[in-house]
Amino acid sequence: MNAANFVTSMPIVAVAVHDVVTLLPIIALIVSAVVVMLAGTFHTSHRLTVGLTLAGLFWTVAMIPIAQIRHDHQVTALLLLDDWALFFIGLLALTTAGVVLISYGYLARREEHPHDYYTLLLLATLGAAVLVASTHFASFFLGLEILSVSLYTLIAYPRLRADFIEAAVKYLVLAAATAAFLLFGMALVYAELGTMSLSALAAAHVTGGGAAETSLLVGGLALIIVGIGFKLGVVPFHMWTPDIYQGAPAPVTAFVATVSKGAMVALLLRYFRQVSLSPHGTVWLLFAVIAAASMIAGNLLALLQSNVKRLLAYSSIAHLGYILVAFLAVGRSAAVAVSFYLVAYFLTTLGAFGIVSELSGPEADADDIDDYRGLAARRPLLSATFALLLFSLAGIPLTAGFLGKFLVVATGANSRLWWLLVVLVASSTVGLYYYTRIVVAMYVQRPQDAPTTSRLLRVEAVVGSRAGGSVLVVVVGLVLFLGIYPAPLLRLLGHIVANLP
Amino acid sequence: MAHVPFEYGLYLAAALFLIGLVGVLVRRNLIFVLASIEIMLNAAGLGFVVAGSRWGQPDGQVMFIFILSMAAAEVAVGLALALLYRRAFGSLDIDEASRMRG
Numbered sequence: 001m002n003a004a005n006f007v008t009s010m011p012i013v014a015v016a017v018h019d020v021v022t023l024l025p026i027i028a029l030i031v032s033a034v035v036v037m038l039a040g041t042f043h044t045s046h047r048l049t050v051g052l053t054l055a056g057l058f059w060t061v062a063m064i065p066i067a068q069i070r071h072d073h074q075v076t077a078l079l080l081l082d083d084w085a086l087f088f089i090g091l092l093a094l095t096t097a098g099v100v101l102i103s104y105g106y107l108a109r110r111e112e113h114p115h116d117y118y119t120l121l122l123l124a125t126l127g128a129a130v131l132v133a134s135t136h137f138a139s140f141f142l143g144l145e146i147l148s149v150s151l152y153t154l155i156a157y158p159r160l161r162a163d164f165i166e167a168a169v170k171y172l173v174l175a176a177a178t179a180a181f182l183l184f185g186m187a188l189v190y191a192e193l194g195t196m197s198l199s200a201l202a203a204a205h206v207t208g209g210g211a212a213e214t215s216l217l218v219g220g221l222a223l224i225i226v227g228i229g230f231k232l233g234v235v236p237f238h239m240w241t242p243d244i245y246q247g248a249p250a251p252v253t254a255f256v257a258t259v260s261k262g263a264m265v266a267l268l269l270r271y272f273r274q275v276s277l278s279p280h281g282t283v284w285l286l287f288a289v290i291a292a293a294s295m296i297a298g299n300l301l302a303l304l305q306s307n308v309k310r311l312l313a314y315s316s317i318a319h320l321g322y323i324l325v326a327f328l329a330v331g332r333s334a335a336v337a338v339s340f341y342l343v344a345y346f347l348t349t350l351g352a353f354g355i356v357s358e359l360s361g362p363e364a365d366a367d368d369i370d371d372y373r374g375l376a377a378r379r380p381l382l383s384a385t386f387a388l389l390l391f392s393l394a395g396i397p398l399t400a401g402f403l404g405k406f407l408v409v410a411t412g413a414n415s416r417l418w419w420l421l422v423v424l425v426a427s428s429t430v431g432l433y434y435y436t437r438i439v440v441a442m443y444v445q446r447p448q449d450a451p452t453t454s455r456l457l458r459v460e461a462v463v464g465s466r467a468g469g470s471v472l473v474v475v476v477g478l479v480l481f482l483g484i485y486p487a488p489l490l491r492l493l494g495h496i497v498a499n500l501p
Numbered sequence: 502m503a504h505v506p507f508e509y510g511l512y513l514a515a516a517l518f519l520i521g522l523v524g525v526l527v528r529r530n531l532i533f534v535l536a537s538i539e540i541m542l543n544a545a546g547l548g549f550v551v552a553g554s555r556w557g558q559p560d561g562q563v564m565f566i567f568i569l570s571m572a573a574a575e576v577a578v579g580l581a582l583a584l585l586y587r588r589a590f591g592s593l594d595i596d597e598a599s600r601m602r603g
Contacts, residue, residue, distance in 0.1 A: 138564060145571045152578045162589040166598040169582050173534055173595070176575050177525050180541035183568060184518055187548030187561075191511060194556040196564075216511075 019075045024063040025089050026079075026129055032056020033122035040115030050104050050467075053118040057097045057125070061090050077197065078139040083496045085133040087339070088266040092132070095258050095346050096125045098475070101467040102354040103251040110158055110362045117157050124150035124255065128263035137186045137196035140267070144182070144231070147260055148175045154255070155248040161364070167247025174230065174240045182227025188220030202271040221283065231264045234324065235293040238317045242305075245313035250365050253309060254353035257316050258346045265323060269338055272327050273500065288328055292423045294321030299427040302434045309367040311434060312352055315393060318431060319345055325424055326408045329415035335497040337411045340489065341404035344392065344482060348401055351389045351475035355382060358468045375442040383442045385472050392479050394435040395428055400482035510551030517544035531586060531593040535579045542572045 020027070036052050064086045073082040081089075100121060107114040127146030134140040152175070156168035190196050192214060193204055204217065229237040245253050298318030305311040323345075326337040359366035359375075359382070366372075376383040392401035405428065412421045482489060521544060524537025546565040553561020583593060590597040 138560075138567060141564075141571075142567060145574070149571075149574050149578055152575075152582065156582055156585060165582065165585045165589045169531065169586055169595070169598055172575070172579055172582060173525070173538065176538045176579070177522070177541060179571075180518070180521070180538060180545055183542065183545035184514070184548055187514070187545050187552050187564075188511070190549065190561065190564075191507065191552035191555055194558070196560060 018070065018072070022067050022070050022073060022075050022081050023079070024067050025060050025081070025086065025093075026126065026133070028056065028060040028063045029093070029122060029126040029129060032059060033119055033126060036122060037116070037119040040119065044115070046104070046108060046114055049115045049118050050100060053100050053122060054097055056122060057093045057100070060093045064090050074135070078136045079130070079133045080135045081133050083499050084266070084270060087492075087496050088132045088263070089129045091343065091346065092125055092128050092259050092263060095262075095350060096121060096255070098350045098354070098471045099251050099255045099259075101471045102254065102350075102357045104467040106249065106251050106357040106360065106468075107158075109360075117154065120150045120154050120157070121255065124154065125259060128259050131263045132266045134267065135198050137190065137198070140198065141179075141183065141186070143263075144227075145179065147263070148179065151175075151252075151256065151260065154252045155244065157252070158249055163247045164249060167244050170240060170247070171244050178227050178230040178237070181223045181230075185220040185223025185225075185227065188216050188223065192216040192220065198271055218282070225283075225286065228264060228268060229290065232261055232268075232320050233317055234290050234320050235297045235317065236290075238294065238297070241317055242301075242310045242313040245316075246307055246309045246367065250309070250353050250357040250360055250367075254350050254357075257312070257349045257353065261316070261320065262342050262346060265320075265338065265342060269327065269335060270500065273335060284328060287324055288417075288420060291321045291324035291328065292420060294318060294324065295423050295427040296321075299430040299434075303430065305434070306369050307367050308356060308369055308372065308438065309353075309365065311369075311438070312349070315431065315434075316349065318427060319393075322405065322408055322424060322428070325412050325417065325420050328417060328420065329411040331411070331414070332494070332497050333407075333414065334411045335500065336490065336493045337404070337407035339493050339497070340407055340486070343489065344400035344404040344479070347475050347479050347482075348389045348392045348399075351385065351472055351479070352393070354468055354471050354475070355386045355389070358382065358472070369438065369441055372438060372441045373445045382472075385476050387439045387442065388476060388479065390435040390438055392483070394432050398480070398483045400479045400486070403483055403486050507551055507555040510554070511548060514544045514548040514551060517541075517547065520544075529594050529596055531583050531595050532580075534595060535576060535583070538579075539572055539576060542568055542575075 032053070032055070036049060036056065039052055040049060067081055067086060068083065073085075074080050100118065103114075103117065103121070107117060111117070124147050127143050127148070127150060130139055130143030131147060132143075134143050152168055152172045155171055156164050158164055186196070189201055193200060201221075226237065230240070233241040244256060248256065295318050298314045298316070298321060302311050302314035302318070305314060323338055323341055326334050326341065329337070356366060359371065359379075372386075375386075388399065392399035395402045395405040409421060409424065412424070518541055521537045521540030521542075524540065525534055528534050528537060546568040549561040549564040549568070551561070553559065553564075586598075587593055
């Protein structure tokens, strides 16, 4: 009896030992989350907690080359850690490291117990990493929920202000309801196909052009698109974005805008490549409409905003629309364009919210455009940085944002998506106006009378801004570097995409 | 044992899902909104169990257990937020949460 058990259990154990190597980046994230949580119980200093968190994230990145050594990247039916997934896990971990650094000064100014914040940040990154690597409904759903549940708590973490609580409650209700949509859609698809593998879903869509597209499959897909669209924050599922961006603490907003959205884009692209072989199908058309609506609505509504965080929220809706245009294009260059655009978008968004966090005083976030009037006279370096990042978001040449947009337009032109490109160019021209508005406020306008300054951090009261400043220096360097000399990153991305199935 | 077509199970799940959705949209009390979300999630769980039984696989039930534990985590955070919300706004009416507009 014992011997029989041993024989049957043996292959499972053998597989698991090999898989541990492949899973190392994810294991590293789990271990560092536990370490940071335990360290927080011993009344450690804020500085040590931040150091441990950063060490955990860099350890995760260091594990990626080791995970690449093995040729079998599939771990059980749930996870696939190929080059594509590993690249994005690295990108997510490094972005989180940036968020950690801009959180340091922000939390040091207003929070007495900041330790659990970093545990939650690591767990949210873990969720995003699982999401990127998932190949199965179960891992997709688990990754998404680890990410979401951590985010609810992160948004409300500085408990003192009603805005944070309002944003967290809104996010919780909407995210949980859309998670239910996603799950119900998955259940319908499973009832129809008898498998929960994501590639089977994509394959079923490709083959099922006509008769095989049953109502169960279509209904299930529609519900899954609701869930995904919510996470991406694209029109018509964008309603939460401005409120959460405005209400959440600035570093958490940076995290929501980059890691949480980027993980979903990376996952979606892997499977969309299989679907988009049949262009102009139902799903293709649906995504084209979503992309166009996001570009138009995002850019037009941003014009009306006087709150910088809200403005960036609408601009991120438009940016997701640009990314979807490249989704709809065919071929390798489309995947390269999307991933390059994502890198540029991560850098600029992280930098922009980093600046908002740097300027925020203990009472409120510096998010009103009045706070930025005449900023160039008081904080010249910070203003120059912000101006550069806004130009990159607008797509001015010599910045990473320009090259990203250029690549998107080029792939769109290759696939003859003319009307989408017209919308893209027209709406980003509108975008130029509101980005410039902030720059004008910083450089041309005079500061208003004294009252608004209580929201702003006084220059002499800067705590821990060296950490945030270092992030900004790196971000600015990379935005310029990628804008002027993108060849190394493009070569890397081309290599990664070539290995995609 | 009488055979129940699997569609009936899906109809039941869809009905539960709609009941939960209407609850989320209509109810104004945060606690009831959370309870309605719970109904939606469990409807999806029922859908998975029904789908699993159609194919004779245990996967649907496994997913149900995942959903159950996720819903528990979600509601734990949700109730903690409800406490904070009550303290910040003086009631559990979710219409109070409309300070941000635009």
